[in-house]
Amino acid sequence: MRLLAPFKPSLASPLTLAWLAAVWIGVLGNWPLWQRMIALPELDNARGHVFVLVFIGIVIALQGALLSLLAWRRLIKPVLVLMLIATAALAHFIGSYGTVIDPTMVVNIVQTDVREARDLLSLRLALSLLLIALPPIVWLWRRPLADAPFGRRLGFNLLGFLGGILLMVALGLSCFADLAATMRNYKSLRYMISPVNAFYSLGAVAARAGAQPKGPPEVIGADARLAPRPAGAKPPLLLLVVGETARAANFSLDGYERPTNAELAKLPVLSFKNVTSCGTSTAASLPCMFSPLGREQYGEQKKPQQNLLDVLQRAGLAVLWLDNQSGCKGVCERVPNSMTTQLPAGAKPLPAGLCDGEECLDEALLHGLDERLAALDPARTTQGVVLVLHQMGSHGPAYYKRSPAARKPFQPECTSNALQQCPREQVVNAYDNTIAYTDHVLAGAVRWLQGQQQRFDASLFYVSDHGESLGENNLYLHGVPYAFAPREQTHVPLILWMSEGAAAGDVVGKGPQAQCMAQRLDQPYSHDHLFHTVLGMAGVQTSVYRPAMDMIAPCRAR
Structure with missing residues (x-):
């Protein structure tokens, strides 16, 4: 028993x-x-x-x-x-x-x-x-x-x-x-x-x-002001597009064998081919790239500082951060900011299929830009405007969600978020579709800027926050510590377009300044240059501006 x-x-x-x-x-x-x-x-x-x-x-x-x-x-x-x-x-x-x-x-x-x-x-x-x-x-x-x-x-x-x-x-x-x-x-x-x-x-x-000490962040650029404009010159309009998880290795503008930049290739854009990121994740790169400290010093700061957007706003420019991601990681806290789903007054509803209730495709960033521009402070708008568009871009692992069905030139693509279960060529197809869609969005942004040239000297500055691994050395996604991160996660695309006025009388792709810049496309640059280059493009004078870190300064002087 x-x-x-x-x-x-x-x-x-x-x-x-x-x-x-x-x-x-x-x-x-x-x-x-x-x-x-x-x-x-x-x-x-x-x-x-x-x-x-x-x-x-x-x-x-x-x-x-x-x-x-x-x-x-x-x-x-x-x-x-x-x-x-x-x-x-x-x-x-x-x-x-x-x-x-x-x-x-x-x-x-x-x-x-x-x-x-x-x-x-x-x-x-x-x-x-x-x-x-x-x-x-x-x-x-x-x-x-x-x-x-x-x-x-x-x-x-x-x-x-x-x-x-x-x-x-x-x-x-x-x-x-x-x-x-x-x-x-x-x-x-x-x-x-x-x-x-x-x-x-x-x-x-x-x-x-x-x-970290409590209290407000340390003020930088307290002396920021706008440089005097020549008579008849228009105020600047800079569209600063922050890409997400885009690696330069898959941009045909940078030598990739697939036509992932078919639309931008038809426009007079400059693509800088040797640019490194500040980190290997959005949380690390985004605050760092808007800081004047640079990658080496950013991680050692004892007290939080203000950033590029604060300086631009202090100089008198109208600043707006428009987000199609999970937030600005504190960068946009002190400037006007909005999500793509928060439409301004007078804007038409987002087109069907652009949003699924949880997230939007990146074309939503371009929807209602005229109304967003009109809603900014008129006194500041007359001085100049900086619009920051934060993309969803190529955020993984569900790459297939980042491009619409009508814009998937590379097939078959991986339709799973378990990337290791898909053949690698399908993972690459899905990722390349996101790059091709970013190409379409950036080309649409340029077209919108071209329509603003009667009022503004318009420019587009695009750079990704970090890259991505697509199975090289059995690594996927990103976030490897920077000290031993593969180049796929730190080598990022940077694309520049400027209207005739913004290029100081020189249409990009035709005149002396364009020729000067074209000779510098292979120079080593990094996120450290973003702060100073944007200040130069926006015409902001301040003691924290370093001309040696302004990518355009040597050619602008000519």
Whole structure:
């Protein structure tokens, strides 16, 4: 009869559960890390395989040591559930897209809106949660826990922590040469140790935010003013288009073999071919590219500063930020701003098919621009206007959503947000369709500017915030830490168009200034030049303007 009695699991120690979870997380939950390490050429030998096994032990020891501190009867189960779910989700994203979880990526995650997050959901994510998180969660939740006096439990937990640390040190010393060389040559591996990577990065972001002084941002360009215009000259109208996830490698204007820029190729535009981004994500690049500090200094600033838009507005120009993305990351907080779905008075409704209720195609940015221009402060408009259009662009992984059905010249395209499940050529087709659609939108922007030339000296300045990986080296999307990011994620397109008046009497593509600029298309530029080039194009004089960083200044002087 005892054989028929219901099974009653024995009481388990919280510390035992902590170490069992550490083994599960270390071995199974970190499979993308082990896959990446085994693929390294330096480790493709017997000694390398032994090192990988030792490193697995180091990761288990680290996880076990940290979980030992949390091995309390009422705490351990909720903690382990959180850890297992986080590990399973991270395993999916790291394994599927080759991304790493550093502080910058955590900022991206925090700032992701609902529609962006929805694009990242997939059956593979559900499968990862089902296989990695669900079995141990069900097992441990049904496991009764043994109780112990506080002092005794504290002693056991400290022994578990110290034991884990000693084991980690011993294993590290046993293969120190291989460990040091691997961590030095492949620094991204440290951000693949899940879920420690995510919690460490989250803590780093919180600490950085807490360390910043409170209060308004530091004023820059307090002396900003507009340079006197010659008699009869028109005020400037600059359309500054911030691209999203567009990499220069797929622009035919920059040498790509496919005709992704068929419309712009018919216009007198200048395409700068050697431009690097300030970061590899929108959260990093967008504030940086509008700052006068440049990439090297931006991450070291002690106090938040105002940005380019503040200086333009202070000089007396009318400024408007129009967004078709998830926001301006704080750049447009102090200037007029709007979403594409927020139409001005008098504007016609958005055409059918341009928006689906959750997001709009980028042509929505051009809809109602006349009414938006008319709604700006008239006193400022007479001095000049800067309109910033923030695209949805080529935002992944659902590239197929970023271009309308009538503008998909490259077929067949990947229609899944699980890019690794599509043949690579279909992923590239879907991405190239987004570039071809951006080409169409930019050509439409130029046509709109041409219609404004009776009132303004019009210009278009387009640059993407960062690039994208499309499967090279098994990497997808973007966000790799800048120090070891591939060129596909940092090499971005930059396109310039100027009307006759804006080019100071020289039609771009025909006169001396155009010839001067054409000779500089292969020069190395970066997002660091944006701040000063836009100030020069808008005719703003200020002490923070550096002519040496103005891309057009050498040719404007001629």
